Amino acid sequence: xxxxxxxxxxxxxxxxxxxxxxxxxxxxxxxxxxxxxxxxxxxxxxxxxxxxxxxxxxxxxxxxxxxxxxxxxxxxxxxxxxxxxxxxxxxxxxxxxxxxxxxxxxxxxxxxxxxxxxxxxxxxxxxxxxxxxxxxxxxxxxxxxxxxxxxxxxxxxxxxxxxxxxxxxxxxxxxxxxxxxxxxxxxxxxxxxxxxxxxxxxxxxxxxxxxxxxxxxxxxxxxxxxxxxxxxxxxxxxxxxxxxxxxxxxxxxxxxxxxxxxxxxxxxxxxxxxxxxxxxxxxxxxxxxxxxxxxxxxxxxxxxxxxxxxxxxxxxxxxxxxxxxxxxxxxxxxxxxxxxxxxxxxxxxxxxxxxxxxxxxxxxxxxxxxxxx
Amino acid sequence: xxxxxxxxxxxxxxxxxxxxxxxxxxxxxxxxxxxxxxxxxxxxxxxxxxxxxxxxxxxxxxxxxxxxxxxxxxx
Numbered sequence: 401x402x403x404x405x406x407x408x409x410x411x412x413x414x415x416x417x418x419x420x421x422x423x424x425x426x427x428x429x430x431x432x433x434x435x436x437x438x439x440x441x442x443x444x445x446x447x448x449x450x451x452x453x454x455x456x457x458x459x460x461x462x463x464x465x466x467x468x469x470x471x472x473x474x475x476x477x478x479x480x481x482x483x484x485x486x487x488x489x490x491x492x493x494x495x496x497x498x499x500x501x502x503x504x505x506x507x508x509x510x511x512x513x514x515x516x517x518x519x520x521x522x523x524x525x526x527x528x529x530x531x532x533x534x535x536x537x538x539x540x541x542x543x544x545x546x547x548x549x550x551x552x553x554x555x556x557x558x559x560x561x562x563x564x565x566x567x568x569x570x571x572x573x574x575x576x577x578x579x580x581x582x583x584x585x586x587x588x589x590x591x592x593x594x595x596x597x598x599x600x601x602x603x604x605x606x607x608x609x610x611x612x613x614x615x616x617x618x619x620x621x622x623x624x625x626x627x628x629x630x631x632x633x634x635x636x637x638x639x640x641x642x643x644x645x646x647x648x649x650x651x652x653x654x655x656x657x658x659x660x661x662x663x664x665x666x667x668x669x670x671x672x673x674x675x676x677x678x679x680x681x682x683x684x685x686x687x688x689x690x691x692x693x694x695x696x697x698x699x700x701x702x703x704x705x706x707x708x709x710x711x712x713x714x715x716x717x718x719x720x721x722x723x724x725x726x727x728x729x730x731x732x733x734x735x736x737x738x739x740x741x742x743x744x745x746x747x748x749x750x751x752x753x754x755x756x757x758x759x760x761x762x763x764x765x766x767x768x769x770x771x772x773x
Numbered sequence: 774x775x776x777x778x779x780x781x782x783x784x785x786x787x788x789x790x791x792x793x794x795x796x797x798x799x800x801x802x803x804x805x806x807x808x809x810x811x812x813x814x815x816x817x818x819x820x821x822x823x824x825x826x827x828x829x830x831x832x833x834x835x836x837x838x839x840x841x842x843x844x845x846x847x848x
Binding site: 426427428429446447448449451471472473475476479762 | 786787788789791792795814815818819822823826
């Protein structure tokens with residue numbers, strides 16, 4: 401019996417490999433959130449229904465497919481995988497369980513910058529969060545960092561780049577930001593849109609429309625565009641005149657939801673203005689890089705998540721609703737459930753509460769749910 | 774609540790709280806109550822689902838300063 405890491409499973413997702421997943425968590429947790437892959441098959445039987453043996457489910461597990469047993473934190477999947485091995489099956493378990501799956505970040509290079517330098521996307525495959533690092537001439541900027549801050553600081557160190565600026569496009573409600581921690585650790589500036597930061601308890605740099613920040617001596621520009629709608633402060637970035645970091649405003653196959661800070665009705669108009677006017681005025685050649693993906697189909701072949709703005713205007717349903725009333729209805733009625741613990745997550749990102757790591761982990765369990773389709 | 778047996782599963786990680794609960798419930802009579810103490814937060818949903826699938830009854834549960842307490846009536 402062997403352990404398979406979240407990183408190895410991520411590669412299987414990206415390469416569309418086949419995998420049979422026996423998920424032994426309870427049915428509610430499985431239905432809420434699971435490991436998604438285009439060619440993955442699933443069987444959900446809670447571990448507590450298997451305490452007397454795995455014989456009853458053996459005929460439901462194909463013998464010719466790689467088998468991975470998954471649970472919340474690993475313990476139960478080890479037990480079940482052992483029982484399966486005793487029954488003559490080859491079985492592996494997911495090291496660290498869904499906890500590790502939620503925390504795994506896969507760095508993918510998404511582009512070169514005109515005057516040298518590189519752009520990386522950090523794909524948090526289990527939760528659908530996307531962070532970015534712009535590296536140029538020994539300097540780095542990070543956008544929408546997650547709380548696994550070592551991944552970012554280690555990556556920058558490996559690239560011999562000094563982290564100078566850390567940005568959050570908005571005050572996140574689905575995950576805990578690592579921005580402030582990285583800034584404290586490295587001495588970088590931490591930028592937040594002031595309209596989202598009215599209640600924060602710490603010092604920050606005011607991220608405002610038209611701000612332009614340079615990275616590296618070749619002057620890679622990061623230009624801020626005020627783009628309210630998901631939150632009132634939401635700000636997008638155009639990096640190197642090539643990439644549009646759209647935060648939680650525009651995704652590949654959906655658009656941002658305006659209700660997570662409690663004001664769907666008020667912000668529906670802002671969201672429409674941003675998407676249908678401000679974004680419309682930008683070059684269609686810009687490559688959109690959002691802060692989330694919702695479904696595995698949004699991944700490109702190399703595991704990255706991006707698409708040209710022009711293509712999204714042609715294909716994304718949320719950008720093609722002519723009737724304003726219908727748009728308003730889409731973004732304010734029948735919304736999906738809100739992310740787990742989203743109020744506590746917002747308070748953590750404001751610095752109002754400081755839960756320990758275990759609690760933070762628990763708050764972030766589940767999918768991000770930041771979009772409407 | 775009068776429990777016929779108290780199971781201390783504090784500090785144990787999943788799956789042990791349920792493995793032990795199953796064993797302990799085998800040692801009491803139908804209609805009697807087992808009290809379970811655990812610190813594994815996953816037990817809240819799992820014990821509820823387990824009692825339902827096994828025909829026992831979860832009478833109540835409470836959080837006593839981080840110790841989760843469950844009262845299960847054997848079916």
